[in-house]
Amino acid sequence: MANRSDFGGKSDCKEDVATGNTLYYALFLLGMVITGAGCTPMIALGVPYMDENVSAKVSPMYVGIFVACGILGELRCRGNG
Numbered sequence: 001m002a003n004r005s006d007f008g009g010k011s012d013c014k015e016d017v018a019t020g021n022t023l024y025y026a027l028f029l030l031g032m033v034i035t036g037a038g039c040t041p042m043i044a045l046g047v048p049y050m051d052e053n054v055s056a057k058v059s060p061m062y063v064g065i066f067v068a069c070g071i072l073g074e075l076r077c078r079g080n081g
Contacts, residue, residue, distance in 0.1 A: 043070070 050062045 046066060047063055050066065051059050054062055
């Protein structure tokens with residue numbers, strides 16, 4: 001009788017009700033859009049700027065470092081690094 005799982009409908013535990021707030025989701029999406037819009041000019045304009053303003057001999061190195069830093073930063077933001 002002590003191990004009975006039937007309490008006759010009475011329980012001290014409250015039911016977990018999944019109530020989502022769509023405002024959090026909308027704010028998350030808005031933040032991602034703003035982040036994407038902010039990063040796009042850096043990639044689209046940063047590489048040509050470096051390419052035109054450094055010598056042709058070292059330009060690939062600078063572009064490679066720039067892209068590598070972007071990749072490492074993205075991995076760090078996602079928590080994989």
